[in-house]
Amino acid sequence: MSVCGAARCCWIQSRSAVRRILQQNRTVCSHTNGSAESIRKKLQAFSGGSIDLQKQQDSGIAVLTVNNPARMNAFSGSMMLELEQRVCELETWTEGKAVIVQGAAGTFCSGSDLNAVRAIANPHDGMKMCEFMQNTLTRLLRLPLISVALVEGRALGGGAELTTACDFRLMMSDGVIQFVHKYMGLVPGWGGAARLVRIVGSQTALKLLSGAKKVDPDFGKQIGLVDEVLHCSSSEENALAHAEQWLTQFIKGPAPVIQAVKKVVVSGRELPLGEALQTERSVFGTRVNVALTGPWELPAAHTVMAAGRRDKLRDLPPVEQSSSERSGSPSPGDTLPWNLPKHQRVKRSKSASGDVLDPAERAVIRIAGLLSYLLIRSRTRSFFSPADG
Numbered sequence: 534m535s536v537c538g539a540a541r542c543c544w545i546q547s548r549s550a551v552r553r554i555l556q557q558n559r560t561v562c563s564h565t566n567g568s569a570e571s572i573r574k575k576l577q578a579f580s581g582g583s584i585d586l587q588k589q590q591d592s593g594i595a596v597l598t599v600n601n602p603a604r605m606n607a608f609s610g611s612m613m614l615e616l617e618q619r620v621c622e623l624e625t626w627t628e629g630k631a632v633i634v635q636g637a638a639g640t641f642c643s644g645s646d647l648n649a650v651r652a653i654a655n656p657h658d659g660m661k662m663c664e665f666m667q668n669t670l671t672r673l674l675r676l677p678l679i680s681v682a683l684v685e686g687r688a689l690g691g692g693a694e695l696t697t698a699c700d701f702r703l704m705m706s707d708g709v710i711q712f713v714h715k716y717m718g719l720v721p722g723w724g725g726a727a728r729l730v731r732i733v734g735s736q737t738a739l740k741l742l743s744g745a746k747k748v749d750p751d752f753g754k755q756i757g758l759v760d761e762v763l764h765c766s767s768s769e770e771n772a773l774a775h776a777e778q779w780l781t782q783f784i785k786g787p788a789p790v791i792q793a794v795k796k797v798v799v800s801g802r803e804l805p806l807g808e809a810l811q812t813e814r815s816v817f818g819t820r821v822n823v824a825l826t827g828p829w830e831l832p833a834a835h836t837v838m839a840a841g842r843r844d845k846l847r848d849l850p851p852v853e854q855s856s857s858e859r860s861g862s863p864s865p866g867d868t869l870p871w872n873l874p875k876h877q878r879v880k881r882s883k884s885a886s887g888d889v890l891d892p893a894e895r896a897v898i899r900i901a902g903l904l905s906y907l908l909i910r911s912r913t914r915s916f917f918s919p920a921d922g
């Protein structure tokens with residue numbers, strides 16, 4: 534297949550992948566919109582607290598704060614509605630890379646506001662409230678952002694369920710996650726049981742739910758519920774700074790790349806293998822498309838290509854090693870824009886005439902050259918092909 538044909542094929546596949554992902558999210562949205570109007574009204578009647586969202590454009594990290602300290606950050610009805618709105622906002626944040634979910638004032642969240650729970654304590658409304666929260670938390674988990682629950686203090690009941698709707702859980706040394714539902718004669722209803730089974734396995738999930746076991750940092754790490762324990766003083770900023778620092782290892786690079794990574798992981802987790810593979814191909818296609826047209830998108834893929842295909846690209850001279858590379862620093866790719874501190878990034882683009890290219894960048898230019906050559910050759914061939922006479 535010609536380069537043009539391959540690019541076209543990728544484009545068509547990527548469009549259908551995007552359509553499928555949108556459809557998937559719309560299924561959740563329309564479910565919410567169609568059947569939850571009456572429960573919305575009921576939830577609105579239980580006000581108090583807020584869900585705050587701060588989007589840091591520079592870092593691409595958003596901070597979502599469950600804010601109702603007078604009730605240990607329990608979810609009032611209006612907070613449930615606000616959470617849905619905030620998740621909607623995050624779904625369309627194209628520059629975003631990650632979201633940290635935290636509680637205000639040094640504790641995570643003590644679940645539903647018990648006053649609201651008591652007021653809607655009938656099977657119909659209880660199930661509608663669960664459906665509403667399940668939809669919102671499913672959308673939170675499916676966001677094309679890397680999500681982290683930052684657990685300071687207690688995450689109880691619905692608060693424990695909320696932690697499972699994030700990709701990662703970071704815990705401060707004073708943190709506790711506890712599914713206390715059993716004490717109230719309940720089971721999780723916000724999807725927390727289903728997600729917990731997927732995180733820690735059914736045996737451990739059964740123990741945590743039936744024993745209402747307290748999960749402290751050590752136990753959490755041992756069973757795989759907690760990804761990292763953060764040791765710092767309990768001040769809020771400090772915890773947040775540590776969480777942001779922890780995240781940086783995963784969010785270097787342009788937002789579309791991070792979002793694409795999250796999309797293939799979500800499809801791998803949720804779709805049957807055949808469909809997941811198809812989505813993966815399509816998302817790959819969208820990346821190749823961009824990578825071929827934007828010089829700063831290509832390097833993410835080039836390091837592997839440059840190393841793996843060096844021998845195969847016989848027409849090209851081997852990639853030279855610069856003296857800095859021979860001396861061990863910087864490594865290939867270290868001078869790529871997102872691996873540089875901001876001030877160096879500016880300097881580098883000013884002298885883009887060529888004398889500061891590192892081996893990785895030279896490889897990119899060579900690969901781009903090769904692709905242009907192949908493109909021109911394929912066009913020339915079809916122009917002079919016998920079929921054309």
Ligand SMILES: C[C@@H](C(=O)O)C(=O)SCCNC(=O)CCNC(=O)[C@H](O)C(C)(C)COP(=O)(O)OP(=O)(O)OC[C@H]1O[C@@H](n2cnc3c(N)ncnc32)[C@H](O)[C@@H]1OP(=O)(O)O
Pocket residue numbers: 603604605607643644645646647648650687689690691692694713714719721722723
């Ligand atoms: C159904 C399920 C779900 O939807 O999935 C759920 O989440 S049900 C909710 C599951 N969560 C719970 O059962 C947690 C219930 N709360 C507690 O066990 C306790 O409050 C702790 C969270 C351990 C904190 O104890 P501590 O002695 O430090 O403080 P405290 O008890 O004085 O609590 C401080 C204030 O927060 C309020 N408060 C705490 N948790 C609340 C909640 N979930 N709903 C409504 N108010 C709550 C207390 O009533 C109290 O208000 P005043 O100062 O006005 O007295």
